[in-house]
Structure formats: C-alpha cells, structure tokens
Amino acid sequence: MAKLTSLKSEKRLLDRQAADGIRTHILEGILPAGGRLLETQLSEELEVSRGTVRAALAQLAREGLVQQVAFTRWQVSETSPRDAWELYTLRAALEGLAARLAAENGVAADHKRLKSTVAELTRAVKDKRFGDVTDIDFRLHQEIVEIAKHRRLAEQHGYIMQQVRFHMVHSGFFPKDYAALVDEHAALIGAVIERQPDLAEALAKSHNEAEVKLLAAHTEENPRAETAS
Amino acid sequence: MAKLTSLKSEKRLLDRQAADGIRTHILEGILPAGGRLLETQLSEELEVSRGTVRAALAQLAREGLVQQVAFTRWQVSETSPRDAWELYTLRAALEGLAARLAAENGVAADHKRLKSTVAELTRAVKDKRFGDVTDIDFRLHQEIVEIAKHRRLAEQHGYIMQQVRFHMVHSGFFPKDYAALVDEHAALIGAVIERQPDLAEALAKSHNEAEVKLLAAHTEENPRAETAS
DNA sequence: TGATGGTTGATCGTCAGCAATCGCGAGGGG
DNA sequence: CCCCTCGCGATTGCTGACGATCAACCATCA
Structure with missing residues (x-):
C-alpha cells in the first residue's frame, strides 16, 4: 500500500476556518482599520452560525487584529x-x-x-x-x-x-x-x-x-x- | 448628595467570569494536571450555559492552562x-x-x-x-x-x-x-x-x-x- | 438649546436539539 | 491468547431561534 497522507490531518474546526477567512480579509487590507464587523453579516457571508463567528472573532481579538467593544461592536484594530x-x-x-x-x-x-x-x-x-x-x-x-x-x-x-x-x-x-x-x-x-x-x-x-x-x-x-x- | 461609584466598573462579560472561576480552580491545584473538564458539568456548577463555558475554555486554552482535544475532551494542561x-x-x-x-x-x-x-x-x-x-x-x-x-x-x-x-x-x-x-x-x-x-x-x-x-x-x-x- | 423618552439595531447569553466524532468494550476470527 | 472490527454510549461541534441588555440615534417638548 502506498503511503497516504491523512485526509483529516488538515480538517479543521469550523471556527478556525472562519477565523482564517476573516484574518485573510483583514491582512489583505480589504477591511479598513477601525472598520466595523457585524456578527450577522459575517455569519451570512461565511455561511456559519453567529456562535461560530463569535468564537472566530474572539480568537482574532486574542491575536490583536480585532477589538471587542463590550455589548456594542467588533472592529478591526487601529494602527498607531x-x-x-x-x-x-x-x-x-x-x-x-x-x-x-x-x-x-x-x-x-x-x-x-x-x-x-x-x-x-x-x-x-x-x-x-x-x-x-x-x-x-x-x-x-x-x-x-x-x-x-x-x-x-x-x-x-x-x-x-x-x-x-x-x-x-x-x-x-x-x-x-x-x-x-x-x-x-x-x-x-x-x-x-x-x-x-x-x-x-x-x-x-x-x-x-x-x-x-x-x-x-x-x-x-x-x-x-x-x-x- | 454623596458621590457615587460607577456600577459597571466591575461588570464583566459572563464568559470572562466563568473563565476566572475555572482559572482559579486550576491555579490553586484543585483540578489535577491532565484532569478532564466536562462542558456539561462545568455549566451546571457555574450555572451558565454550555456556550458560555465553551467560550471560557477557549480563552483558557489561549492562555495555556487548558488544552482542547478536538471532538474528544478538554483537559488541564500537563507540566513537563x-x-x-x-x-x-x-x-x-x-x-x-x-x-x-x-x-x-x-x-x-x-x-x-x-x-x-x-x-x-x-x-x-x-x-x-x-x-x-x-x-x-x-x-x-x-x-x-x-x-x-x-x-x-x-x-x-x-x-x-x-x-x-x-x-x-x-x-x-x-x-x-x-x-x-x-x-x-x-x-x-x-x-x-x-x-x-x-x-x-x-x-x-x-x-x-x-x-x-x-x-x-x-x-x-x-x-x-x-x-x- | 437641551434634557427626556422612545425606537432601532446590535451584541450577549440561553436553550433545545441534531450531527460529528471518539473511546471503549463486546464479539468474532485466527 | 491475541488482534481486529463493529457498534454503542458519551461528549463535543454547530445551529437557529429567542429574550435580555446595551448603545446610538431621533423626535418631542419645555
């Protein structure tokens, strides 16, 4: 039997994939610094639920690319x-x-x-x-x-x-x-x-x-x- | 009129509070290293929903105190x-x-x-x-x-x-x-x-x-x- | 003008439920 | 006796809907 690469080795959790998608958009400059991120809009574009989007945004906040304003909004970080x-x-x-x-x-x-x-x-x-x-x-x-x-x-x-x-x-x-x-x-x-x-x-x-x-x-x-x- | 102190100064998001609770348990050594964490059990003890517990565990995983084994379990980190x-x-x-x-x-x-x-x-x-x-x-x-x-x-x-x-x-x-x-x-x-x-x-x-x-x-x-x- | 109160729209948190996956033991074959 | 496979139970992953909460905006009125 030939050596196979595991198919599931790159199978990733959905919230990670969602974070990847948003991260790419941010790093390519498509989303402007300080720009607002709407949970519902993102969930529609990525075709995942709002809970998954929330998990992805929390991850990106930890990475420093996104900021959470409690009860109010998510936004792309600013650069100073x-x-x-x-x-x-x-x-x-x-x-x-x-x-x-x-x-x-x-x-x-x-x-x-x-x-x-x-x-x-x-x-x-x-x-x-x-x-x-x-x-x-x-x-x-x-x-x-x-x-x-x-x-x-x-x-x-x-x-x-x-x-x-x-x-x-x-x-x-x-x-x-x-x-x-x-x-x-x-x-x-x-x-x-x-x-x-x-x-x-x-x-x-x-x-x-x-x-x-x-x-x-x-x-x-x-x-x-x-x-x- | 006496000066009032802001009520919201210590008002925190619920998932942060949940993370605080679990973090304290871990840092005090009550939960053993490598010990398993059940979402359902934690949600009952902390009296929050499972979704909130998941957010708290994800936060602790990012802090390095907890590890996520996909589709299988959450566990307290090991020390090597x-x-x-x-x-x-x-x-x-x-x-x-x-x-x-x-x-x-x-x-x-x-x-x-x-x-x-x-x-x-x-x-x-x-x-x-x-x-x-x-x-x-x-x-x-x-x-x-x-x-x-x-x-x-x-x-x-x-x-x-x-x-x-x-x-x-x-x-x-x-x-x-x-x-x-x-x-x-x-x-x-x-x-x-x-x-x-x-x-x-x-x-x-x-x-x-x-x-x-x-x-x-x-x-x-x-x-x-x-x-x- | 400025304070008040209501409306709108967003996030926060919950819940019930289903799908996906894993661990483990029973069972069968060598 | 060992090893492999299958299936079941348990747990996590994800969803959609709902009510509560909060901030921003706006119309009203003194």
Missing part, C-alpha cells in the same frame, strides 16, 4: 505609532532569543535552509522584485524561530509578525534601504550558522532597532490623526 | 520539564525588555513603589513567611512590567507568569535560596532606579537563568513520568 513601537520592541526581544537558540541548536540541514532563503532574498532584491522581498524577509525570520524549537516563542512570534504585517499594510510603511536589509540578514544568518549565540542575539536586536528608527522617521513624515492610547 | 524551560527562557526575554524600559522610563513614584515592595519582600524572607514571599516576588516583577508601559508586553508577561505559577503548583518547585533571591531582586531594582538599562536587562536575564538552573536540578532529583513533547 505607539503600536508600531510596541511591536518592534517586542519583536526584537523575541527574535533575540530565537537567534540565540538557533545559533546554539541549529544543525546542518537548518543551516542549508537558511542559506538558501538568504540567497532567495538577495536575488529578489537584485531583481527589484520588492513585493517578494517582504515575503521572503518574513519567511527568513520564521525559519530562525522554527530552528529555535520553542513552541511558545513560535506562537507569540507568529502573532507579533501578523500584527507587523497588518501594520505595514495599513500604515504604508515598507523598508527602503534594501542593500542594508540584505547585509543585516546575511550577518545575522552568518552568526547563527557559525554558532555565535551572543552575536546572533545582538544582530537580531539591532536589526529590529534599525527598523523601529526607520518607522519613527516615517511616522514623522506622514503624521496621521490617530488617537493616543 | 520542556514547558518549564520554555517558560523561563521566554520570561527572561520579556523581563529583560521590561527591566530595560523601566530603567529608561521610571519616575520617582515608580521608584518609591519598587523600593516599598522590595522592603516587603525582605521582611517576608526575614520572618520566614515563605508563602507570602512567592506572591510578593510575582508582584515585584509585575510592577516592573507596568512601569515599562508596554501593553503587549504586559499581556504576554501576564500569561507567562500565570503558567509559571501553574507549573510551580503542579511540579512542587519553589525557590530555596531565599537570601540569594533577595539579593538578586535588590540588585535588579537598584539598576532600574539608577536608570541603568543595560545593567537592568542583564540582571533580569541572569535572575531567570539562575531559576532555570535550579529547576533543572529539581527535575533531575524528582524525575516524573512525563511525556516528552
């Missing part, structure tokens, strides 16, 4: 400069730990995968396929986290990166200095492969600090009327 | 040495950031509160009120996080600390060297008050690393039949 600062500082702390662990634990196969992704990133920058650059950038950081073999870290990092992506889409902030971006990633991956935990952690942190400074400059230039927390 | 390692490494990263921010941002009132809590901790150790020591220890770390003024950090730290408490209750691990505990906390708070971010971050991390080593020794001495992840 304060949020961006929180995301990048927290991301620096988490990725610092991830880089350290990856440098300590990574095996040859991991190193090979990282090198391959860095090469992809370099090619995309050289070819000026800037749309792909962001995706590969995200994937590279995710691979480091996976090598760290830390379930809770991976989960938290995933939520943070989701919010980073959300913030990028809605604030129009994207990296600009692609040459520096490639250099920083190459240095970080080099430290991981050469098993230098301290250096890897430091590079991961400084990489994020560089981005938070760029973001601060961006929000200076593009001030928005956002309510302070 | 791997979990403990994850909790302490992640906690070190988060508290490192918190200590850094607290050292940068703390004002006089914050410093006063920290000193007061350290004094409480010192007194409790001197009086050998070891039950109180743990609570004050937790509160001290929470105060540092609050001073950092970082919403997402505070949220994540809260969830982690909840799981740490859960793990302590169910694994029987408690600090032993109370003198060193007081010294480490005093040094950390000193660095925060003297506005030395680098030192504060380093002390917060080493404090947690010390604990993870104690824990490793503890699990060596008290091996349990736990399933590896």
